[in-house]
Amino acid sequence: MITRVLSISFIALSCLASAQNFQESLRFELETYQILDARQDLKGKVLPRKNPLPSSTILKVSASRMGSNETAWSVDLNLSENGSASFSIPVSALDGGYYTLTGSLEGETNPQPGPVFCVRQLSDSPPNVVELHREDYLKFTVDTFRAIAEQQSSKLRGEAEGVTFLTVTRPVYRGYRSIGYKRPDGTFENYWFPEMPMDFPPFAVDFDLWTLLDRLSDATGDAKYRGMVAAMADAFKTVGFDPKNGLGYLGVEGGLDVRTASLVSMKPGTEQAQFKPMNVGNDPRLPLDRLWKHAPDEMHRMSLAMFYGLISDPESFDYNRFCHYSWSDADAKHVLERNPAHCAFESVGARMIHWWAACYARTGDEKCLHYAQRMTSKWRAVQHPESGLVPDFFGAVASQPGAPMPPGEWAECRGASLAALAYLDAAAELQTREGGAALAKQLSEMSEKLALGVARNSYDGDRRLFIEHLQLDGKPYASAARYTFHTQAEKDEAVKRDPIMAEVSVYMGTGLYRNPSYWEHCAGTSMVYELSEVARITKNAELIERCGRMVNDALDESRKQSGPFTADGCWTFRASGHYIKAAVSLYRATNDARFLDIATELADRELARLSTVVYPEWWRMPERATLLDALLRLYEAKS
Numbered sequence: 317m318i319t320r321v322l323s324i325s326f327i328a329l330s331c332l333a334s335a336q337n338f339q340e341s342l343r344f345e346l347e348t349y350q351i352l353d354a355r356q357d358l359k360g361k362v363l364p365r366k367n368p369l370p371s372s373t374i375l376k377v378s379a380s381r382m383g384s385n386e387t388a389w390s391v392d393l394n395l396s397e398n399g400s401a402s403f404s405i406p407v408s409a410l411d412g413g414y415y416t417l418t419g420s421l422e423g424e425t426n427p428q429p430g431p432v433f434c435v436r437q438l439s440d441s442p443p444n445v446v447e448l449h450r451e452d453y454l455k456f457t458v459d460t461f462r463a464i465a466e467q468q469s470s471k472l473r474g475e476a477e478g479v480t481f482l483t484v485t486r487p488v489y490r491g492y493r494s495i496g497y498k499r500p501d502g503t504f505e506n507y508w509f510p511e512m513p514m515d516f517p518p519f520a521v522d523f524d525l526w527t528l529l530d531r532l533s534d535a536t537g538d539a540k541y542r543g544m545v546a547a548m549a550d551a552f553k554t555v556g557f558d559p560k561n562g563l564g565y566l567g568v569e570g571g572l573d574v575r576t577a578s579l580v581s582m583k584p585g586t587e588q589a590q591f592k593p594m595n596v597g598n599d600p601r602l603p604l605d606r607l608w609k610h611a612p613d614e615m616h617r618m619s620l621a622m623f624y625g626l627i628s629d630p631e632s633f634d635y636n637r638f639c640h641y642s643w644s645d646a647d648a649k650h651v652l653e654r655n656p657a658h659c660a661f662e663s664v665g666a667r668m669i670h671w672w673a674a675c676y677a678r679t680g681d682e683k684c685l686h687y688a689q690r691m692t693s694k695w696r697a698v699q700h701p702e703s704g705l706v707p708d709f710f711g712a713v714a715s716q717p718g719a720p721m722p723p724g725e726w727a728e729c730r731g732a733s734l735a736a737l738a739y740l741d742a743a744a745e746l747q748t749r750e751g752g753a754a755l756a757k758q759l760s761e762m763s764e765k766l767a768l769g770v771a772r773n774s775y776d777g778d779r780r781l782f783i784e785h786l787q788l789d790g791k792p793y794a795s796a797a798r799y800t801f802h803t804q805a806e807k808d809e810a811v812k813r814d815p816i817m818a819e820v821s822v823y824m825g826t827g828l829y830r831n832p833s834y835w836e837h838c839a840g841t842s843m844v845y846e847l848s849e850v851a852r853i854t855k856n857a858e859l860i861e862r863c864g865r866m867v868n869d870a871l872d873e874s875r876k877q878s879g880p881f882t883a884d885g886c887w888t889f890r891a892s893g894h895y896i897k898a899a900v901s902l903y904r905a906t907n908d909a910r911f912l913d914i915a916t917e918l919a920d921r922e923l924a925r926l927s928t929v930v931y932p933e934w935w936r937m938p939e940r941a942t943l944l945d946a947l948l949r950l951y952e953a954k955s
Contacts, residue, residue: 342419348490349433349513350837350932351407353885358405358433362419368399374422377403382414382432382516412437412931414516431513434932436881443879443924450954453919453947454535460935460944461532461541464525468518468936470574472551479551480544481574482529484522484938485515486582487596489835493819494799495810497713503814504796509835512584514936520571520580521552523595524941526603531948535955545606553611561645562617563625566602568592569638579641591625592638594667598893598941600734601741604671608678619675619684621645622668628652633690634710634721637664656722657715662706663731665691666738669759673742677749688742689755695735696762698723703773703790704765706732712798726785726793729774729825732766733846739763740853760854767850770843771862774825780869781827782843792824799823800834828866828895829873832886838939839882840891844870848898852905860905863898870895871914880925880934889934892922893942900949915950 345361362375369375371394378390388410393401414434420427464482472478489511496505526545533542555577556565565572565579570589573580581589595602608615623630625639628650636658643651652658672688675681699706708728711721739759746752746759773790774782785793785802794802800823801807810817821834826841833841844866851859874895877888899915902908922943926934934940 352881356408358407364399371397378418379415407435410435432516437930439928445924453951457947479547482522483518485518519575524597549606549610557614558641562621563591590638628654633694635660656711656713659712660710663734666735670738670742673745677745700788704769733843736763736767737846764854781825781831784825828870838890839886845894845898848901852901867899890939890942893946896946900953
């Protein structure tokens with residue numbers, strides 16, 4: 317992983333400099349906001365947003381531990397001619413914990429707080445792996461939910477009588493430079509995606525926890541957890557759907573801000589929220605059952621609005637992966653103009669099918685059945701007849717208003733595994749109402765073929781990683797494809813033409829614990845779980861056997877981890893959670909106790925590793941739900 321300096325915007329610092337009222341925002345740049353490795357120093361910069369301050373300006377940058385008024389570190393910086401300055405925080409000399417970075421100009425008496433960064437601290441004792449009982453997994457889960465409820469919850473609108481929502485920080489990704497299409501001169505379009513800090517305190521609704529709370533009531537016999545979900549769902553009905561078009565404040569890029577009961581962007585670095593009907597958290601399904609129970613009319617309206625918000629051409633069913641919220645469904649007109657510059661991911665299309673299928677199952681609305689069938693037919697037509705793989709997307713080419721969206725040239729295995737599971741989610745919904753059987757059969761067949769294609773062609777058992785991109789016939793796709801270079805030689809050639817390409821990663825795919833995704837702070841991949849879930853539902857013998865090898869490899873890799881962070885400085889807990897869930901799915905598919913033993917050892921090892929962490933608290937991470945879900949599944953399977 318290449319070390320980069322990241323650019324990120326923070327709270328404005330209003331100041332008076334050179335007898336002139338200067339009201340410009342400053343921005344800090346830090347290498348990272350979560351120090352999960354053993355680095356000695358944390359490098360950073362401070363820059364003005366617009367007009368530079370005079371080079372004679374002195375800026376004080378300080379860091380204070382959260383909860384303390386004492387300054388743990390500070391430095392006076394002389395700004396350069398362009399108004400910037402560099403600094404280095406000796407984090408190895410700081411106590412572990414969370415620190416707030418502040419900046420103030422000379423003479424300013426009220427420095428404004430900026431981002432929070434965390435210094436890692438581990439206990440001196442190594443992980444002590446002991447065999448736990450099923451009640452221990454439940455106790456650990458209950459204790460974690462207690463910590464979340466106490467420290468990461470908020471009253472709606474801050475009102476004393478408001479409903480309490482469990483909240484979560486918005487996604488936290490490493491900064492990276494992404495490449496787009498290759499230009500005629502051999503250079504690449506490129507875009508910088510900066511790392512964002514965690515939200516302190518978090519204010520976005522955490523939907524991933526809703527289903528877990530319902531199950532926690534089942535496991536403990538304590539109805540209070542289910543009551544928490546009911547209260548949140550009832551409140552979300554009143555404030556969580558856009559009044560203009562009915563789209564919900566949920567999904568990948570839009571969420572509900574509990575502080576203001578309003579829409580908030582969930583996409584790092586983007587202020588304008590967008591509606592994108594999928595979830596990259598622990599459960600890609602989102603708590604649909606709860607939302608349909610508490611807000612059936614709103615969910616019905618949202619399902620119909622998706623057709624006008626995302627579909628750009630009703631004949632071809634071309635669509636975009638997202639739309640904005642600033643339109644009215646009363647017009648009954650398609651919001652987006654057809655354009656091959658749009659990007660229609662397979663995972664988004666699959667989840668749209670699921671949501672329309674759920675609407676048909678619950679309301680009998682034939683429109684939604686028709687929409688689900690049209691989207692299914694669109695993707696069925698491009699599924700490779702032998703490998704079962706589908707393109708990663710339609711479109712994503714040069715803008716040409718009105719032109720059709722061609723299918724992509726490669727399959728992305730992450731998105732494909734998500735799509736395979738979504739097809740089965742849709743099929744399960746359709747099987748509950750007469751009239752959905754034919755489409756359910758199509759989707760089940762597509763899912764099984766797609767999951768087998770991913771399992772056969774993506775997983776490299778020798779390297780224990782999932783190849784990210786494949787040709788549609790299943791062979792590795794070796795050329796640069798969105799985001800990264802696939803080989804060092806390819807990157808070296810690009811750097812000769814454009815030195816900034818040195819900041820682009822070389823990435824073939826994600827490993828089980830090693831070879832982490834270049835954008836994530838957590839190791840591992842959800843694909844093992846998604847494929848195992850397809851195996852559980854379809855009972856496909858080959859898929860069960862292949863997934864069994866994957867979880868065996870995952871256990872072997874887990875045994876090699878000496879602590880809660882990998883050598884790459886990534887958390888191990890999310891990876892372990894995915895593989896525990898996968899092993900439980902295979903146990904339910906086969907009733908083979910060997911898989912339950914694998915899940916148990918994975919859990920015991922992970923909890924032992926987490927016991928050594930003083931800072932940061934793992935449950936502050938948005939990925940926390942994966943491990944909690946895994947421990948609940950293991951408890952349920954052992955009961």
